[in-house]
Amino acid sequence: MPPPLPYLKETPSQTAGPYVHIGLAPSVAGLSGAMGDLGQDIAGPEAPGERITVEGMVLDGTGAPVRDAVIEAWQADAAGIYPHPEDPRHAEAAPGFRGWGRACTDFETGIWTFETVKPGPVPGPDGALQAPHVNLWIVARGINLGLATRLYFSDEGEANRDDPVLGLIDQTHRRDTLMARREDRDGAVVYRFDIHLQGEHETVFLEI
Amino acid sequence: MTRRDGPFFARDRQWHPPALAPAYRSSVARSPRWPALSIGQTRSEITGPVFRPDDVAAIDRDLILNHARDGEPVGERIVVHGRVLDEEARPVPNTLVEIWQANAGGRYRHRNDGYLAALDPNFGGCGRALTDAEGRYHFRTIKPGAYPWRNGGNDWRPAHIHFSVFGTGWAQRLVTQMYFEGDPLIPRCPIVNAIPDPEAVDRLVARLDMNAAIPFDCLAYRFDIVLRGRRATFFETRPEGT
Numbered sequence: 001m002p003p004p005l006p007y008l009k010e011t012p013s014q015t016a017g018p019y020v021h022i023g024l025a026p027s028v029a030g031l032s033g034a035m036g037d038l039g040q041d042i043a044g045p046e047a048p049g050e051r052i053t054v055e056g057m058v059l060d061g062t063g064a065p066v067r068d069a070v071i072e073a074w075q076a077d078a079a080g081i082y083p084h085p086e087d088p089r090h091a092e093a094a095p096g097f098r099g100w101g102r103a104c105t106d107f108e109t110g111i112w113t114f115e116t117v118k119p120g121p122v123p124g125p126d127g128a129l130q131a132p133h134v135n136l137w138i139v140a141r142g143i144n145l146g147l148a149t150r151l152y153f154s155d156e157g158e159a160n161r162d163d164p165v166l167g168l169i170d171q172t173h174r175r176d177t178l179m180a181r182r183e184d185r186d187g188a189v190v191y192r193f194d195i196h197l198q199g200e201h202e203t204v205f206l207e208i
Numbered sequence: 209m210t211r212r213d214g215p216f217f218a219r220d221r222q223w224h225p226p227a228l229a230p231a232y233r234s235s236v237a238r239s240p241r242w243p244a245l246s247i248g249q250t251r252s253e254i255t256g257p258v259f260r261p262d263d264v265a266a267i268d269r270d271l272i273l274n275h276a277r278d279g280e281p282v283g284e285r286i287v288v289h290g291r292v293l294d295e296e297a298r299p300v301p302n303t304l305v306e307i308w309q310a311n312a313g314g315r316y317r318h319r320n321d322g323y324l325a326a327l328d329p330n331f332g333g334c335g336r337a338l339t340d341a342e343g344r345y346h347f348r349t350i351k352p353g354a355y356p357w358r359n360g361g362n363d364w365r366p367a368h369i370h371f372s373v374f375g376t377g378w379a380q381r382l383v384t385q386m387y388f389e390g391d392p393l394i395p396r397c398p399i400v401n402a403i404p405d406p407e408a409v410d411r412l413v414a415r416l417d418m419n420a421a422i423p424f425d426c427l428a429y430r431f432d433i434v435l436r437g438r439r440a441t442f443f444e445t446r447p448e449g450t
């Protein structure tokens with residue numbers, strides 16, 4: 001057999017464990033001190049767009065809430081632009097828009113929440129548009145490799161129908177696991193998105 | 209010129225621990241049963257959060273001082289350093305590295321840790337740094353202690369430091385743990401043993417690095433981190449976007 005090609009191997013993943021908050025959300029762990037929590041500003045006040053709250057729970061295979069998870073979000077601004085040099089339009093990204101956020105499930109209620117703006121559609125392969133979505137990544141005790149998924153919006157029916165990623169899900173009923181349900185709560189827009197790690201309603205997780 | 213702006217190399221799922229590793233009991237109810245759906249990569253996966261120098265302060269990388277109240281923490285003083293590279297050994301500059309760990313007695317400063325070992329009033333256990341232009345990072349800290357955990361009847365975690373790394377694209381996001389060369393608890397740990405290949409485990413074991421030790425002050429350990437590499441775009445057959 002010829003010798004292997006000289007690529008390095010990716011560092012293997014390990015679980016974030018139950019004390020992940022110390023590193024990723026120190027104030028949640030109970031650490032007082034200079035280091036604030038990163039990821040609290042997905043869309044600053046100057047960023048245009050519809051202001052929304054995204055909330056949900058993470059549920060295990062028995063239906064019990066996972067109360068020690070960290071969820072990260074990565075999304076485009078209201079015009080569908082990522083504030084990253086490899087987005088061809090990044091120079092036009094909204095002022096004050098960072099696109100990245102981090103939330104923890106509450107130790108009592110199990111609920112996680114992001115305050116953000118609704119993203120616009122993002123170009124996909126071959127110029128087709130992808131439906132508005134938020135990329136999510138979940139770590140917790142018991143999760144050996146961070147789980148990637150996408151949150152889509154229930155009121156984007158037409159765009160969702162044409163979305164190239166949703167279209168890859170053969171079992172059409174499982175596409176619903178990626179739909180955040182829009183609710184109007186005292187005039188505020190809230191999208192509810194529960195993540196099922198396992199079981200009948202298991203969320204579609206993505207190999208990205 | 210070859211442009212390294214194609215998709216990231218596919219992740220080798222056989223190299224990482226599987227979602228379900230029954231000896232690590234927490235994985236039983238928290239592991240997806242469906243295989244992850246392969247979607248290829250779009251702009252959403254190739255871009256990722258960008259961190260700025262003002263997201264971290266210089267003291268954030270010094271765990272000996274960043275939570276000191278009335279003195280320095282107890283324990284073995286160490287430097288932990290290394291490079292963040294991709295699978296083609298190219299440095300990943302300007303990327304955020306976050307660490308967290310127990311104190312020298314194996315106790316975490318966390319509201320949910322009730323281990324009987326004492327908290328150290330001068331130790332927080334949280335650190336952050338951005339890699340430099342060559343992908344280098346370094347932290348100064350206290351060597352963490354081993355600690356028991358509820359899994360089997362007498363399971364102990366080897367001494368370890370938790371690491372979180374971003375890279376340049378969302379698809380590179382990684383959380384892992386660093387262990388210490390020579391620790392007899394490594395091969396006994398169900399979390400470590402969820403990794404199928406002993407060679408992969410070896411990549412998580414930091415080496416004692418006497419050249420980086422600071423005489424009369426700190427020992428040093430070296431831990432290099434490898435993130436997914438990227439394909440070159442030799443041919444522009446499927447232009448993305450526009």
Ligand SMILES: [Fe+3]
Nearest residue numbers: 017019365370
């Ligand atoms: Fe730990």
